[in-house]
Amino acid sequence: MESKTDLDTMRANLKRLMSQAHENAHTLALRTGIPQPTTHRFLKGQHGEPKAETVLKWADAYGVTENQLRGYTPIAWDDNGTDDAVDTFVVADNSKMERLARAMAILPPDEQDYWIAQIEIVAAVVRGEQATLRRKFKSNVSPPGRAGPKVPRAG
Numbered sequence: 001m002e003s004k005t006d007l008d009t010m011r012a013n014l015k016r017l018m019s020q021a022h023e024n025a026h027t028l029a030l031r032t033g034i035p036q037p038t039t040h041r042f043l044k045g046q047h048g049e050p051k052a053e054t055v056l057k058w059a060d061a062y063g064v065t066e067n068q069l070r071g072y073t074p075i076a077w078d079d080n081g082t083d084d085a086v087d088t089f090v091v092a093d094n095s096k097m098e099r100l101a102r103a104m105a106i107l108p109p110d111e112q113d114y115w116i117a118q119i120e121i122v123a124a125v126v127r128g129e130q131a132t133l134r135r136k137f138k139s140n141v142s143p144p145g146r147a148g149p150k151v152p153r154a155g
Helices: 004-020 025-032 036-043 052-061 066-070 084-105 109-127 130-138
Strands: none
Touching: 004 036, 004 066, 025 036, 025 052, 052 066, 084 109
């Protein structure tokens, strides 16, 4: 059984990692399979010692060790309050975004709108945003030059 101070340290580390990743208990649940209420109650201090399996899944989700999440081993936070591993991911992600922006710039505006809508749908699926998905699918965004999906003709 961990002390209250140890649980507070783990709680603070998990909150900080979630904040850096722009996640909440729901999005973390989607990625780890840990029920959202378990994470939410732990973060609010309404849940005692989580199972070792739960702590390991949380740690794995953010690329830290179980000991780092528990506060036994320090996490290398930089001056901006981020973990070096997260910074590396963001830099790699920014270069991908720059490549995507260059590719989009050569497309006509109607094709840009189509591909932006597709990317927004994928992002909404990843984040589990049901309302965004319903709104996007109601808009019936079709590929440029087509009124809708191609339907094969019979016979």
